Amino acid sequence: MALSRRQVAAVVASVVIVVVVVVVGVAFYTASPRKPPGRVTLEGVEVTIVYAPGSSGSIGPASNDTCPNCPLTLSSGTQSWLQVYGFVVPEGRTVWLNSTLSSAVPFHPESWTGSSPPTLYIQSYVNWTMTAGEGTGFQVQLVVPYSPSASQTTFWVYLNLTANLQPTR
Secondary structure, three states, X not given: XXXXXXXXXXXXXXXXXXXXXXXXXXXXHHHOOOOOOOEEEEEEEEEEEEEOOOOOOOOOOOEEEOOOOOOEEEEOOOEXXXXXXXXXXXXXXXXXXXXXXXXXXXEOOOOOXXXXXXXXXXXXXXXXXXXOOOEEEEEEEEXXXXXXXXXXXXXXXXXXXXXXXXXXX
16 A cells, blocks of 8 residues: 555644654754753861850860861762861860851751751850860761752851860869
8 A cells, every 4th residue: 555645744744743843852952952960069167265264274276277188179979077176174174165157058966866867067065064074076977968058068167165174163
């Protein structure tokens, strides 16, 4: 059975339409800008210590950058541990601390035990007491978003401590 001219024209027109759609789709896909994998850069860690009036002693300089490996680039979807600050309470002293730790890139909350964690941008420690010779550090696990916002692309981690050091009784 032979095809009529109309049937041949219909088949050819269908094939042409399919080819045009495929060519346009491929052209659009190759010409559209691809978003690069998300990355963030940690520029530094700023630690600021304010001593309460009447404090005696020190747990570190009043302000410093504690990130010797910064700037540090982190890839999207990763989690990275960061030591923010560490100190030992001087002999013969007791320290009372209040602190706030903040970052534009979120970190795990310390108490989370689930499989897909919520994230925090600020952590606070209130009325924390330590005595002579005890040491501690502030360590966080950063959670790099898959699609970081413009404010997250380059960021700092900030630790603000208020310390009251007094002679141990």
